[in-house]
Each structure stands twice: as structure tokens, then as C-alpha cells.
Amino acid sequence: MNTNEHVAVVGGGVIGLCCAFYLKRAGYRVTLIDRGEANTENCSIGNAGLVVPSHIVPLAAPGMMMAGLKWMRDPESPFYVKPRPSLELAKWGYQFFRAGTKAHVERSAPLLKDLNMASRTAFEELDAEIGNFDFEQRGLLMLFQTEAGLEEESHVVEASNKLGMPAHILNAQEARERDPGMKMDILGAAFYPQDCHMSPGKFIQGLQKSLERDGATLRWNSEVCDWKRDGKRIRAAVVQKPNGGREEIEADQWVLCGGSWSPQTVRALHLALPMQAGKGYSVTLPQPTHLPTIPSLLMEARVAVTPMGGSLRLAGTMEIAGLNTDINPRRVGGILKAVPRYYPDFSASDFEGVKAWAGLRPCTPDGLPYVGRTEKFQNLCIATGHAMMGLSLAPITGKLIAETMSGQEPQLSSTLLNPDRYA
Numbered sequence: 001m002n003t004n005e006h007v008a009v010v011g012g013g014v015i016g017l018c019c020a021f022y023l024k025r026a027g028y029r030v031t032l033i034d035r036g037e038a039n040t041e042n043c044s045i046g047n048a049g050l051v052v053p054s055h056i057v058p059l060a061a062p063g064m065m066m067a068g069l070k071w072m073r074d075p076e077s078p079f080y081v082k083p084r085p086s087l088e089l090a091k092w093g094y095q096f097f098r099a100g101t102k103a104h105v106e107r108s109a110p111l112l113k114d115l116n117m118a119s120r121t122a123f124e125e126l127d128a129e130i131g132n133f134d135f136e137q138r139g140l141l142m143l144f145q146t147e148a149g150l151e152e153e154s155h156v157v158e159a160s161n162k163l164g165m166p167a168h169i170l171n172a173q174e175a176r177e178r179d180p181g182m183k184m185d186i187l188g189a190a191f192y193p194q195d196c197h198m199s200p201g202k203f204i205q206g207l208q209k210s211l212e213r214d215g216a217t218l219r220w221n222s223e224v225c226d227w228k229r230d231g232k233r234i235r236a237a238v239v240q241k242p243n244g245g246r247e248e249i250e251a252d253q254w255v256l257c258g259g260s261w262s263p264q265t266v267r268a269l270h271l272a273l274p275m276q277a278g279k280g281y282s283v284t285l286p287q288p289t290h291l292p293t294i295p296s297l298l299m300e301a302r303v304a305v306t307p308m309g310g311s312l313r314l315a316g317t318m319e320i321a322g323l324n325t326d327i328n329p330r331r332v333g334g335i336l337k338a339v340p341r342y343y344p345d346f347s348a349s350d351f352e353g354v355k356a357w358a359g360l361r362p363c364t365p366d367g368l369p370y371v372g373r374t375e376k377f378q379n380l381c382i383a384t385g386h387a388m389m390g391l392s393l394a395p396i397t398g399k400l401i402a403e404t405m406s407g408q409e410p411q412l413s414s415t416l417l418n419p420d421r422y423a
């Protein structure tokens, strides 16, 4: 136990909360610092709520760059890069292009599977301990309307099975039998029985309550705007309050979990953490006219459909458009239009008046997160860049950071996660 050591976690999204949770469990005195009002301005609340062992292919994969370029002219497309004069974007684009190789996918797949499966086990433990976040283990249906899409996914299914993770290709009838209450207009599906889902807002509330109960200090409305260093050690963070006042918070150890804002948060520390924000939208129907029992991905449209308790969340799009959460109604419209195409029981009137939410996924150029210690400082760990898997990978990330900080051999370690890999 390290009861005397004080760890400050910067960022109170799902990654920061899970790091704080497992650090507290490891016996540290923990302070969590976030610039927002108790979890209002981050990516972790409105996401699709999926735990995804099925996602063994990182965002940087062959064909993604071409798909992005192809979709750029469609205002309702699910993937979009907004052209803007930015050296950081140009560098990130080049690194993304370089990373998207078959060899990278093959290297990453076993790691992503192991991380997601370890996280899944941790979610089971957290469900028993914290509970009340609508955690369900019903698998995930990936629905296809095209032969080409189904054929492509069959290779991922094969790769999953080779990695020891069950996955099946279903014909349209078999898919409908999995969720008999829902009409589906599809050619076929892939079914990943290990995937799970939950209500992410309830999950993070549960973590916050548990941290407060265990004596962690949660500092909201506190933006880290500068750092105080002693050589290769970080002594304090300079925190700006909404009233303009500044304060120094000291700690023995630091964890950076600032999501898409991580690079700007550590700019003064000169760390190389290339990152772009991947904006996505969701809408939540509190009383949907129809409620699937199994979550699905509408694959050609890249839309997630997740039952959360009695509500239904529809989520999608990946818009590389800078650090803003402005809502583009055309792209939200693209999500809503896709749903009746796959689930014909829904119609446009089911979505009238719904309010859209936007969140920024922290996307690294190679699609893998930065998790571990940086060589640049003796007392700084990084845990960010989880892109479209941040909820899914949050518990294992928290465990890995707690193990690393307390000097244990992390249960899963890989140079692929090294936060210094672009330094």
C-alpha cells in the first residue's frame, strides 16, 4: 500500500475516473482535476455504451484513408475530415496514412482483444460492486445490407475465432431470430456474443460516487493551464478557476487523462502526443416506439443502436474537425435516416424534436491509446487516445496505470501502447 503518496489525475472522463478508482484501490491518496462541471463537457457521457471485444481492428487500417476521402463530399457521410490549414492535422494525417497497414492491424488485433476482454471482466466485477449502470451481456449484432460489407466482415469474424473469441456470420433470418421483436431489412449480420452494453452516464456517476465515498478529492471547474517542474519531476499543476483565480495543486505522481484536450494540456511540457478530435453525435429516445434487446451497428451507415435501460441511443459519425462540439444537423440527419433503412418499424416521425449531443473522441494516428509512463518525466503517466473504444477500455486502462504506478509488472504490456512512440 502507498497510502502516503498523492496522485493527481488530470481529466475526469471515463478514463480519468477509472484511473482514479483503481489508484484509490491501490492505496494512493487521489485528487481528480477537471475543468468542467462534474462531467458535462467530455466524451464519456453520450457515447454508444458498447464494450467491444469485437473491435480488434484499430481505426488506422488499410482503406480508411480512401474511405475518408471518398466520403468528404457527402454532407451526411459517417466519416469526414474538415480541410483546414493546420500543421498538426497534416502531420497526423500523414502518420495515420503510414500506420494503416495490414501488418499494423495484425499486430494490434491480439492486443485489442486482450485489452477488451480484460476490461469486460473488470466491468463484470464493477457491476457486482457499483451496479446500477444497466450492464447487459447480450452480444452485438453488426447488420449488413451489402454483400461486400458482409464479405469483408467475414475476415474479421475468422480472425476473431483464430484469436479464441467466438464470432459468427448469420444470414438475415438467423439475425432476426436473435432479436425477434425487431423487423430488420438486411442481407446478413455478424454476431459477437462477448460484447456488452450499458448506460455510460450511470457508469460514470457510479464511479464518482464510489470515489467520493472512498475519500478521493474531486476538483471540478479547475482547468490545468500550466505546470511547475523540478528538473524531470512535475511538482505542481497551475489550475485556473472560472472566476479567473489561479492556484497550484501539488502531487507526488501525475496521470494525464485529458481526452482530446491532452496535447494542449501538456504543451508546456513538450510531450509529443499527436491527437485529433473525432467528433461524433448521439441522440437518445427516452421512450422509443420500438426497443431492440441486442445492440447493433448498422455497418454501411456506421451507426450504433443501443438499448440503455428502457431508452434507446443512436450514435455515429467521425468528423475530424478540430476541438469543437458544434452540432452539424446534416450529419445528425444522416444518423437518423439510417435507422429506418435497417429497422423499418422506425420512421422519421419517431425522431422529431430529438436533441443531439456531440462528443470528441481522442484519436491517435495509429488508432491505439497512449497508456503508461513517459520517459520524459519521472512522475507522469499518460492514459489517453482511446478513440472509439474509451468506454470499453477504461477499466483495464485504470488497472494498468495503477499497476505501473505502484511498480508492479502490468498484467498486459505492449510497446504498441508506449506514450513516447511519436517522440
Ligand SMILES: Cc1cc2nc3c(=O)[nH]c(=O)nc-3n(C[C@H](O)[C@H](O)[C@H](O)COP(=O)(O)OP(=O)(O)OC[C@H]3O[C@@H](n4cnc5c(N)ncnc54)[C@H](O)[C@@H]3O)c2cc1C
Pocket (backbone or CB within 6 Å): 010, 011, 012, 013, 014, 015, 016, 033, 034, 035, 036, 039, 041, 042, 043, 044, 045, 046, 047, 048, 049, 050, 051, 052, 222, 223, 224, 225, 257, 258, 259, 260, 261, 262, 265, 278, 279, 280, 281, 282, 304, 315, 316, 358, 359, 360, 361, 362, 383, 384, 385, 386, 387, 388, 389, 390, 391, 392, 393
Ligand atoms: C458518438 C460516440 C459514440 C461512442 N461510442 C463508444 C462506445 O460505444 N464504446 C466505447 O468504448 N467508446 C465509445 N466512444 C468513445 C468514448 O466515448 C471515448 O473514447 C471516451 O469517452 C474518452 O474518454 P476520456 O476520459 O479519454 O475523454 P473525455 O471523456 O473527453 O474526458 C476528458 C476530460 O478531461 C478534461 N480536461 C481536458 N483538458 C483539461 C485540463 N487542461 N484541465 C482539466 N481537465 C481537463 C475534460 O474536461 C474532460 O472531462 C464513443 C464516442 C462518441 C463520440
